[in-house]
Amino acid sequence: MTSRKNSTGKIISAEDSELFRRAIDESWPVEDSTSLNKRDLNFYDDHTQEHPSTNKHSSTLSTKDAGVLRDEGDLFYRSGVRKQTLKNLKRGRLTICDEIDLHGYTKHEAIHRLHHFLSKATVTESGCVRVVTGKGRSSPSNYSVVREATLSQLRHEPRVLAYCITIPSDGGTGALYVLLSC
Incomplete structure (x- = not known):
């Protein structure tokens, strides 16, 4: 060979x-490569965190609402998000209404803070917030547990219409633009 x-x-x-x-x-x-796979929906496999469908803080995603996951999880959007809006989100052209920084928190603390932030976030016309997770460079394995948990949680939040990594000047792969419904 x-x-x-x-x-x-x-x-x-x-x-x-x-x-x-x-x-x-x-x-x-x-069968349907555009919807989330079982691994993505079953992220909460440890016994210390409930799956969002049984968590009192989250609502259940139906298969119809699951959305599209691309670029190794760095891009997610639900049906109905306009292509132009998604393009503007990816290019960092939407006005950021609010921001949360999850550096230094454990996975469970970060998820709790993220859920609280998203439920209280007031968005303007653009509907965009920034979520900073960090890249995990200071962790022993150079892997951000908070980032992975955040990506999974965002897919289960009913207000989240789309998310993508930010442009380098806004944090690059250590942060996310999140498009919320009003």
Whole structure:
């Protein structure tokens, strides 16, 4: 076997290609690739945090309301969000009405504060708030547990119409623009 290029132009070794083929050998396509998968909906798998559908602070998402998840979770939007609005959100062109910084909190504290913030947030016409999670660089594994929990919680919040990472000058991958319904 020889090396070859993938769709992005990166060279893939024969070993990596064979490993990938073996890994997906018994896989099958999902029925609806635009909705959230079970892993995303079951983020709350530890016994210390309830799933949002049983949490008194959150409402249940129906399959219809699940939305679209793209770019490895960095972009989420529900049906009905206009393309132009989503484009403006991704480019940082919407006025930010409010902001919350979740640095330094545990996963559970951050989720509680986020839920409280979203329920109290008053938004203007743009409906945009910024949520700062940090990138997790100071954590032992360079992985932001707060960021992952925040992304999951935002998908379960009924007021959240869309979210995406911010432009670099607003925090880049350490922050999110969140579009809320009024």
